[in-house]
Amino acid sequence: MLDAIIQGLLLGGYYAMLAAGLSLLFGVAKFINLAHGDLAILGAYLVLFGVKVLGLSPWLSVLLSLPIMGILGWLLQKYLFTRTQAAGFLLPLLVTFGLGAVLQNGLYGVFGSDTRSLANYIGDLSWDSWQLTDQISVGKLPVITFACAILVLAGLQLMLSFTRLGRAIRATASDPEAAELNGINANAVHCSVSAIAVMVTGLAGAFLAMRAQITPYDGPVQLIFAFEAVVIGGIGSLWGTLIGGIVLGISQSLGATLISAQWFQLTGHLVFLAVLTARFYSAIAHQRGGWRMFLKQSYFSITGSLPSKVTKTKIKNG
């Protein structure tokens, strides 16, 4: 059990890295990128391409993939996401979901359906581990992933707190119009945020490919994990995302160990749904003066009535 918790904790680091981009983009540009998971998988395939086709070393390939992902993020924001944001919440959801379908099937078209992994290219690292006690050992790769996640999150946090760009990002996140009125180019800030988010997401994808087998259609599951980590940890805080990732990782790991392997995803989903529900009802309870008051008032007691038919007016000039 302790072993499961430790494995889950380390897995949580990966989830935090995966979710950081989603959280950042949601926090600043206020939209949920439904193609987020597919971008992670794209990053992984980019690294695989570098290793397999160009013959680069895996770490060099990861390093080279980052600027490419960054540019992609910038371009996506500039030419796709910006156009959708002016028109309400519907369009960004539809467009990013469509983008996900394009990425999945595009990757499938280029790379085929074979599952792939970087595990074969990183040598001993993929199975080496440190023995902590007789029963517990931790894999080197999960530890490195976790450490990397902490570094990335800390880096992002420092950037947000102490740099010119970081201040501009926070200002834009809190009030884009006021940011413009202080000389900040809000569109450019959104593009930068998207570039950073996609870059970090690609990095997370590369770590996923080292740890596991991937296929072009793995993106949606990664999106769900990322979103679960963000929601569990509380939207808008990077360290919250880390906690969310860890909670998700530990619940999945415990579910798989204590019940059965099939419960790995299910436990994570259930914890997510539970947190979502609890968060909502505690907000309601708070509004209505605490839990007791809330329980007394039946949910069906909300009163009101429907309006009469809406009329559509068409006026012809006589």
Added chain:
Amino acid sequence: MKISSQVNTEGFSTEHWYQVGRPALMVGGLLFLVLATVPFWGSGLVVDKLTTLFVYILLAVMWNLLAGYAGLVSVGQQAFLGLGGYFALRLVDIGMSPYPAFIVGALICALVALVISVFALRLKEGEFAIAMWVTAEVIRILVMFDPIVQGETGTSLLAMNQYAPELRRNINFWFGLLVVAGMLGLVLWLVNSRIGAAAQAIRDDEEAAKSIGIRVMRVKQIIFVVAAFGCALAGSLWLASSVTFQPRTYFGVQWTVFMLFMVLVGGLKTFEGPILGAIVFFLLQEFFGDYGAWYLAGLGVTAILFALYAPNGIWGEWQNRKGVRFLPTGVTLTLKNKE
């Protein structure tokens, strides 16, 4: 609410949607009658293909009802499609005959949707979208625990073998036709009812809708449950014609990709658009379906282009350009000539 009917309508002539849309409704009825005779003169292939088209139309219309009329973008409607199939399997397993099982299964599905709605509808926008997706995943995993589904392998609705292939094909077709006609009628009535008007008010401004006394939660719930019921029927129709049930296929997110494509291309927020979108999708599927992944990527690109450059879809753009409406909603006021 009686006040509105006492509004002075002098100087205006009013026409209700069913008056303006009478020719279109009559064409629709005629089409229904003609389609009903297809099994008598059409080839088996045609009957099969049309049954598939019915599934697409159902899905597109249901998704538009949710997203277009109520502003609820769900990425998890495959949950109900899969559940529709699954409940039918289960009901047949305990001895019900297939076609009643399809209907009863869809009704149970509507009940499940009612339960899900209590929590899901509390969420907003993107959160709702993804929470529905997670819900679909949870349901898929739970369904896969059921021994009769046999995990990833899936199973078949062997009871369908009691009908001869010819007969089965024709019954499926008529079943599909009835379901589509029924659901189209239901949706048309719904969007023209107070509920439809209220849903559109909520979609456009939830706070304002609340302030004029609309019971936001109840309206969303009705729409959500009807959409789930329709998707479940689509699932059982799919099961009836394909006989096999694999959880990964039935609960696959590709269904939502298809729904999104059909609705965006045909015309979000219009009644006819999704039907047109389903026909377009069906034709594309026929001609380009063999290209596999690249074809699907193309669908995604097309959906994005429509979302960006023609958000009203083919039907909506055409309507705007011509100023014609075959099946308008609500009441049309026309200023009388002042002489």
Added chain:
Amino acid sequence: MSAFMVDQLVAKHGLLMAVRGVSFSLEKGEILAIVGANGAGKTTLFRSLSGVHPVDSGRITLNGEDITAWPAHQRVRSGLAMVPEGRRLFVDMTVRENLQIAAEHGRSGDWVLDKVVAALPVLEPILNQVAGGLSGGQRQAVAIARALMCNPSVLLLDEVSLGLSPIAVEGLYQSLEQLKKSKVTSMIIVEQDLKRAIQFSDHLLCLLEGRVALSGCSHELTHKAITQAYFGLEAEETENA
């Protein structure tokens, strides 16, 4: 060449024509007060001038450059800053950070942190506080300081005294008076307090339903004429003014 020129500006608010052909010009160091009833188009005019509201037609010129099509941030960098209605501070950030942002992204010039703090001494003790927790007067001071940090040649001030105590308003106007004396920065203010608007400005412009109902030198206009233009009463007597 005028420091700031607006020519036949038209801006819509939804379907409503909120600003219908407003023209005026402003010399360096001059102060223009804009008055008008609620809904006369003052705020839409200001938002169009600063670039956060689209202009339908007309021309805006800043120091000889046509800025009509420029985005807001570019206008700020060329020397047009606004203190928006409702202050719009970055509430999660400290006062220092709020000012730093303006310094980093606005135009560079004489107004640096030390000078701004010296001009608005109320800022000194609150520099490291989070902006969200400040009082109304403090917030308004931060908003003005933030705009000054952009080193504007033209400063737009929308309802600076709204919601403030009389003492806070007095303090703010004393600081603005200092700025006025330096004769470097042109200012356009929207002010509900007619008396103060007349006192503080060189020119006055009264908007009525999106149009200029009256304009002239502040000390030459009678209170009565302004009131009549304000409410859209018959203008016979205003001509005498």
